Amino acid sequence: MDTKQLLQLAGEFGNPLYVYDAEKIISQYQWLQKAFSKVGSLRVNYAVKALSNLSVLNLLKQQGSCLDTVSIEEVQLGLHVGYTPDRIIYTPNGVSMEEIETVAALGVQINIDNLSILEQFGAKHPTTPVCIRINPHVMAGGNSNISVGHIDSKFGISIHQMPHLxxxxENTGMHINGIHMHTGSDILDIEVFLYAAEILFETAIHFKELEFLDFGSGFKVPYKKDDIQTDVEELGKKLSKRFNAFCAEYGRELTLAFEPGKFLVSEAGFFLAKVNVVKQTTSTVFAGIDSGFNHLIRPMFYGSEHYIENISNPKGKERFYSVVGYICETDTFASNRRIAEIKEGDILCFRNAGAYCFSMSSNYNSRVRPAEVLWHEGKGHLIRERETFEDILRNQIVLDLTIA
Known part of the structure; x- marks a missing residue:
């Protein structure tokens, strides 16, 4: 998408605004498929938590994607948009046994990541196919909050607990049909990924009725100009060869599964916000926008960097700005960033806003959440209406405190 199209959408749908490029999502999906085309059976489980809008889920469904879900509500979203239960895997953490049983009853693939629940579920439902999430104790990921395969992680069953597992x-006679791992997000070193894969293979050999191996995801995408990213082609070449060799050793063909979220939708997303005020202090020029971490929390939460462009003045002389929000706390999107000269009323565009942006938004400060638009076949389609004040009031009950 170009800046003129984005400005057009801001004028048509207002701001702040999330925009997603359907063609980019499709091309990312096809890129991953091509990279692993030498594998006999590939399954792509889109991580719903990255961006759960129904229209995006439907777009990926049409491409042949399956879903990776982490809550019963995400499962219900997938079913609502038309995914069949066999195309959904459910990988929760710390949820109740009741929720797991409810999802299993729907026919969805269950993925269990702790020994206590595994034993309880196996004792009650020994014939229900279960995937096991292991913790390979591999430190990977660009931030401690998104590195989930290390030794102190709450996720997965430790490989050192294999005898207990x-x-x-054996005691429950339960049916294990898959092994899963996820080391973290923003993985750059393919060798680290391949090292963790060997641990998955070593675990899998203990189970004789497997149907698939799920390698998680965590592919890094570029967040700024000339930024590095995961070499998907190299990973596809090396992992496919090793996976095919393992299948030969195992004695039958298995499905290789991934659960990409950020890789599929991050670069497709744009967040548009209007500059309310340009404020000069003794040492800093602030550009204050009509948004805050209630709409885009990743820079404050993860320290993530989003490329920011002034699409109202793309060829203007660059100056240094700190871009901040309107929340009544420090909500800094960028500090001393070079951006084309900004004036009040200009529209700023945050790139790589497709993953973990709207899905992590909130009504903090009682602010409403923005609209979402899908750019498809040369036109912007509204896929979520902007919230209103009535949405803030919905479900709240004012207690009558009148003293009788």
């Missing part, structure tokens, strides 16, 4: 499976 095998004993539970």
């Amino acid at each position: 095998l004993r539970i499976v």
